[in-house]
Amino acid sequence: MPELPEVETIVRGLRSKLECNRFIEVEVYNENTIKNPKCIKEFKERIEGKKIREVKRRGKYILLILEDLAHVIIHLRMTGQLIYSEDQLNFSHLCLSAKLSKGYLYFNDIRKFGTISLLPKDDLAKEKGFWTLGVEPLEESFGIEYLKSKLDTGRPIKSLLLDQRVLAGLGNIYVDESLFLAGISPSKPAKTLSDEEISKLVSAIKFVLTKGIENKGTSFSDFVDSYGDKGTNQNFLQVYGRGGEKCKVCGNVLAKDKIAGRTTVFCLYCQK
Incomplete structure (x- = not known):
């Protein structure tokens, strides 16, 4: 699943092309893609003719904010x-x-799990999972004190970091990479982290996300940017997807386990 760097890469690519552009004609080929409103005819009537005022990201969501402040929410x-x-x-x-006043916008989805909602600004709470998102990890609101306030739990630190109500946009790739960089075991109970570990983890999260964006995202199979090009961050991963291979730091074989229902790769020697 695309995570914060992949979605941010798409948003940055779309911003200059879509802002001040206008939806002229929209065709829906898979009705299940449209989550809100349920009526496809209503969806088309409410979006066609509208100018796109702003293109933003929130967590793993892409937002197209229209001239009437309605939000097109894409996951x-x-x-x-x-x-x-x-x-x-x-x-x-x-x-x-979608045929636009200039160009075309396409939503392609092999497995057809992706969703699009069109909601008035006052009805955004209807988008389950969007309204409850936690802080953005690259913003100033995410720091040592914020993370420390969320650690009063015995669940593994990886499980906590994957919780979108705590941090918006982190997923399996960047959690594994952040924990490796910080030298913290993914199974370590969150409440046992020291102040030094919390500081290292905050810095690591910001670093790996920033690098992921600079590298235009991680492409293993389906992820492409807004022009159909693959990212390069997969060439720089330290642990994710490398279970059974040698650690690039210490040379020992990387371990693999299931934590929070997700395949997790880590180094038994570099992470404590």
Whole structure:
């Protein structure tokens, strides 16, 4: 599933192309993609003719804020792709296409788990999972004191970091990478972290996310940016997806386990 760096990469690519652009005609090919409103006809009537005022990211969500302040809320889920082109394109798993006043916007999704909602600004609480998002880890509101206030729990630190109500946008890739960089075992109970470990973890999270964005995201299979290009961050990963391989720091074999229902890779020697 695309995480914060992948979604941010898409948003940055779309911003200059979509802001002040206008939806002219929208075609929906998979009705299950449209989460709100349930009526496809209503969805089209409310979006067609509207100018896009702003393109933003919140956690793993892409937001297109329209001129009437209604929000188009897009979640890519496992395999969703949001691609802009000045020319018409063909896709094998197209769920939605939009003709704009300049160019075209496509939502392609092989597994069709991705969702799109169109909600008035006052109704955003209807988007389950969006309204309850925690702080953004790259903003000033995320720091040592904030994280420390969330650690009063015996659950593994990895489980806590994956909780979108605590931090918005972190997923399996960047949690594993952050914990490795901070030297913290993913199974360590959150409430046992020392002040020094908390400080290292905050810095590590900000670092790996920033590098992920600089590298245009991690592409293993389906992730592409807003123009259909793959990212390069997969070339710089220290532990994620490398279970059974040698640690790049100490040379010992990386361990693999299930934590919070997610495959987790870590170093038994570098992480305590």
